[in-house]
Amino acid sequence: MKILVCISNVPDTTTKIKLVNNNSGYDKTGVQWIINPWDELALTRALLLKEEQGSPITEISVINVGTKDTEPTLRKALAVGADDAIRVDAEAKDAYYVAAQIAEVVKNNGYDIVLCGIESSDYNGSAVGGMLSELLDVPSVSSVSGLFIEDGKVKLNREIDGGTQVLATETPFVAIVQKGIALDPRIPAMRGIMMARKKPLVVLPPADIEALTEYIDYEMPQAKSACKMIDEDNAGDMIRLLHEEAKAI
Amino acid sequence: MANIQYNPPDHYLVDDLLSDEHKIVRDATRDWVNRSVKPIIEEYFEKAEFPRHLVKELGEMGAFGPFIPSQYGGADMDYISYGLIMQELERGDSGIRSMASVQTSLVMYPIWSYGTEEQKLKFLPRLATGELIGCFGLTEPNHGSDPGSMKTRIKDMGDHYLLNGAKMWITNSTIADVGIVWAKDDEGVVRGLIVEKGMKGFTAPETHGKWSLRASITGEMVFEDVIIPKENILPGVKGLKGPLSCLSSARYGIAWGVIGAAMDCFDAAVRYSQERTQFGKPTGGFQLQQKKLAEALTEITKAQLLAWRLGTLRNEGKSTPAQVSMAKRNNVEIALNIAREMRQVLGAMGITNDYPMMRHSMNLESVITYEGTHDVHLLITGAEITGIQAYK
Numbered sequence: 001m002k003i004l005v006c007i008s009n010v011p012d013t014t015t016k017i018k019l020v021n022n023n024s025g026y027d028k029t030g031v032q033w034i035i036n037p038w039d040e041l042a043l044t045r046a047l048l049l050k051e052e053q054g055s056p057i058t059e060i061s062v063i064n065v066g067t068k069d070t071e072p073t074l075r076k077a078l079a080v081g082a083d084d085a086i087r088v089d090a091e092a093k094d095a096y097y098v099a100a101q102i103a104e105v106v107k108n109n110g111y112d113i114v115l116c117g118i119e120s121s122d123y124n125g126s127a128v129g130g131m132l133s134e135l136l137d138v139p140s141v142s143s144v145s146g147l148f149i150e151d152g153k154v155k156l157n158r159e160i161d162g163g164t165q166v167l168a169t170e171t172p173f174v175a176i177v178q179k180g181i182a183l184d185p186r187i188p189a190m191r192g193i194m195m196a197r198k199k200p201l202v203v204l205p206p207a208d209i210e211a212l213t214e215y216i217d218y219e220m221p222q223a224k225s226a227c228k229m230i231d232e233d234n235a236g237d238m239i240r241l242l243h244e245e246a247k248a249i
Numbered sequence: 250m251a252n253i254q255y256n257p258p259d260h261y262l263v264d265d266l267l268s269d270e271h272k273i274v275r276d277a278t279r280d281w282v283n284r285s286v287k288p289i290i291e292e293y294f295e296k297a298e299f300p301r302h303l304v305k306e307l308g309e310m311g312a313f314g315p316f317i318p319s320q321y322g323g324a325d326m327d328y329i330s331y332g333l334i335m336q337e338l339e340r341g342d343s344g345i346r347s348m349a350s351v352q353t354s355l356v357m358y359p360i361w362s363y364g365t366e367e368q369k370l371k372f373l374p375r376l377a378t379g380e381l382i383g384c385f386g387l388t389e390p391n392h393g394s395d396p397g398s399m400k401t402r403i404k405d406m407g408d409h410y411l412l413n414g415a416k417m418w419i420t421n422s423t424i425a426d427v428g429i430v431w432a433k434d435d436e437g438v439v440r441g442l443i444v445e446k447g448m449k450g451f452t453a454p455e456t457h458g459k460w461s462l463r464a465s466i467t468g469e470m471v472f473e474d475v476i477i478p479k480e481n482i483l484p485g486v487k488g489l490k491g492p493l494s495c496l497s498s499a500r501y502g503i504a505w506g507v508i509g510a511a512m513d514c515f516d517a518a519v520r521y522s523q524e525r526t527q528f529g530k531p532t533g534g535f536q537l538q539q540k541k542l543a544e545a546l547t548e549i550t551k552a553q554l555l556a557w558r559l560g561t562l563r564n565e566g567k568s569t570p571a572q573v574s575m576a577k578r579n580n581v582e583i584a585l586n587i588a589r590e591m592r593q594v595l596g597a598m599g600i601t602n603d604y605p606m607m608r609h610s611m612n613l614e615s616v617i618t619y620e621g622t623h624d625v626h627l628l629i630t631g632a633e634i635t636g637i638q639a640y641k
Contacts, residue, residue: 014254030259032276072269079273184284188277190311190324190334193270 001056004111005043008036008120009070038117044182047081059083065098078196079188090206097211099131104207112171118178129176139173145180253283260550274330278337286341291602293464308379312349314357322377329560332505340509343612344465351420354498356383363485384425386416386470387492401432412475422453422468431492441483441491450475461615497570500620504576505556507584510609515545518591541590548583571633578626585613
């Protein structure tokens with residue numbers, strides 16, 4: 001059984017974003033790049049499944065649609081424990097473009113389980129996983145917080161309002177995972193980093209696919225206004241300020 | 250997914266000088282520190298207790314002996330990777346970095362460099378995983394900067410040696426399974442030997458009352474007619490060159506490590522100076538606060554470049570002990586100054602354990618003295634310039 005984990009290369013979550021080029025992009029100088037946190041948890045779960053005694057998982061691959069700059073992120077995935085990596089050599093233009101590129105690779109390689117993070121922490125589109133399953137015409141399960149293989153059968157947990165839904169599905173399928181799929185992302189060990197040197201990182205040319213949307217402009221959120229403290233003896237001021245300044249009442 | 254805020258300063262884009270692998274090594278160690286050290290370290294420091302459970306994690310991560318060949322349990326890494334691991338560990342705490350420094354540079358390094366194949370296979374893999382803890386005995390109660398005058402002796406008894414003497418200020422001595430001890434033989438030549446836990450006549454009392462490296466164990470090693478099997482001698486080196494080469498490796502790690510402590514203090518101070526408001530504006534908007542922050546960033550940047558260049562030279566086999574001395578001395582000094590200045594940026598809040606400055610300051614008071622004092626390192630540079638040794 002082969003697992004493919006889709007990896008998005010995103011700025012570290014503490015990065016301060018500065019817009020450039022008439023707000024059409026952001027300054028990437030000095031940005032620390034990481035594996036999208038949800039994808040990292042998906043990879044961790046895949047590794048745990050493979051390490052289970054008698055596990056049917058034979059191979060874990062990771063894939064990213066991106067330029068050469070994203071290779072360190074794939075190398076990290078290899079260091080954590082993925083067996084091989086694939087980079088589709090193209091700018092990730094939009095969600096459809098990424099999903100369609102990954103779909104081409106999946107069709108050619110026959111993965112049994114495809115894992116996607118529920119969203120990426122940069123653009124938060126939450127679209128690639130769903131599009132991918134549609135393009136592949138395979139089942140998809142969203143908001144997956146548990147993935148188990150028992151007697152060769154796949155079971156998935158989804159968190160629902162007030163409880164957990166348990167689903168079964170046939171392979172191949174796409175699971176769109178959220179927090180809970182693994183407790184903590186696995187940190188690569190030095191020996192893993194060393195072994196990653198020899199693991200394959202295959203670069204594929206992109207398929208001839210057109211993006212459906214175009215990013216043209218970004219806006220930074222408005223700065224939060226300062227907090228006004230009101231003395232407890234003058235509680236009436238709060239009503240006045242809410243009325244006159246905030247115009248909330 | 251660590252939710253600890255940290256914006257590491259990199260004003261000269263030193264990251265661009267690192268390979269992808271270096272960055273993965275650095276980030277992995279940083280993530281581990283965020284997960285396993287940051288949340289607990291203030292408590293252990295306050296209790297003056299070594300977080301011993303971290304030894305296994307450090308071993309699993311590969312923080313012990315990263316540059317040792319993989320056939321002995323290492324990771325075949327270069328010296329910049331080693332330096333980056335030290336930097337990130339010391340951002341957590343100098344005591345945690347000391348644990349990894351001692352294990353790597355003062356225990357694994359001499360066994361790897363001067364030991365027999367049997368010694369390497371017996372000890373190195375288990376030191377790499379943390380199954381065994383090591384310590385290093387050179388300094389004596391009356392011989393610190395002058396180790397050549399050591400009193401500890403081994404006497405050749407035919408089929409074994411008899412070890413007598415005492416060592417002081419030994420990290421991990423009370424919990425160590427293996428000690429690399431330096432002693433003079435019957436001819437007065439310094440030799441390295443492996444002392445193992447449980448050997449009769451070997452005791453290791455703990456040193457209490459430290460106001461520094463409180464999350465690290467320090468103790469003595471006392472030897473009274475300890476029988477040392479001949480196969481426990483390190484055959485590959487004679488003279489002070491042995492321990493001094495170990496110290497060069499450890500000092501190299503310190504030159505990187507203390508940058509982590511400085512970066513941690515700087516990062517906390519920058520964030521505080523933007524959040525704390527006085528006279529209607531952030532304290533970071535006042536010139537005297539900016540002076541402190543700007544000087545700190547300048548010194549961190551210089552230290553980063555010094556460490557990177559030294560690492561490159563070390564990878565090429567070209568670094569000299571005098572170059573290591575300069576980097577250790579400079580970087581510890583700036584880190585200590587930055588810890589003190591950044592504490593001031595926080596005003597009164599800086600003295601609490603909500604922030605790392607006081608702990609780093611207290612730790613760095615040890616680091617500026619151990620592994621060659623601040624003054625002796627200056628005199629090593631002086632000797633390099635003039636050819637005259639002023640420390641004798």
